[in-house]
Amino acid sequence: MAAPTITHFFSRSSNRSSESDNVVLAPESINNTGSRDPDALIQPDEFKLQGEQYTRCSVIARGPRSTKKRTSVIWLYGEDLQSKRDRKRVWYCYLCEKQRRQQELPAVSNGNSTALDHIHLKHHIDKTTGELKSFRGDSVDSSQS
16 A cells, blocks of 8 residues: 555645635625625535535525514625525524625524624624724714814
8 A cells, every 4th residue: 555645645734625614695785796706605505514415505495484584684784594404594694605704603593692692703703783883983073173
């Protein structure tokens, strides 16, 4: 048996392409076409992410009673996905996609506080308004000048 080469050791640990499909779920208003990977699947209904197969919840058939309006700011910056394996729902962050960061995929089945914490801590988005927080440090109201 031949001795393994150095590329054998690196190729096994860096085989990320099989763990996740190259997808773009974010709308163009967040992740515009100029920054998108031209080889990415654009808004597929089903895909593989971090070794798990997911379905976008927006394409899952639901009854007419489940059309409740989503008011949390997390729905401006992401969407829910459902695992095909265990049917658990997680939140996918459009801002992480745009920044090409690994998705944290917080669970949203029992509320959305983890997703709110994510957009606040990782992306500095105000949990109430959904706006990017200012880092000026001054508290002077510009209308008083």
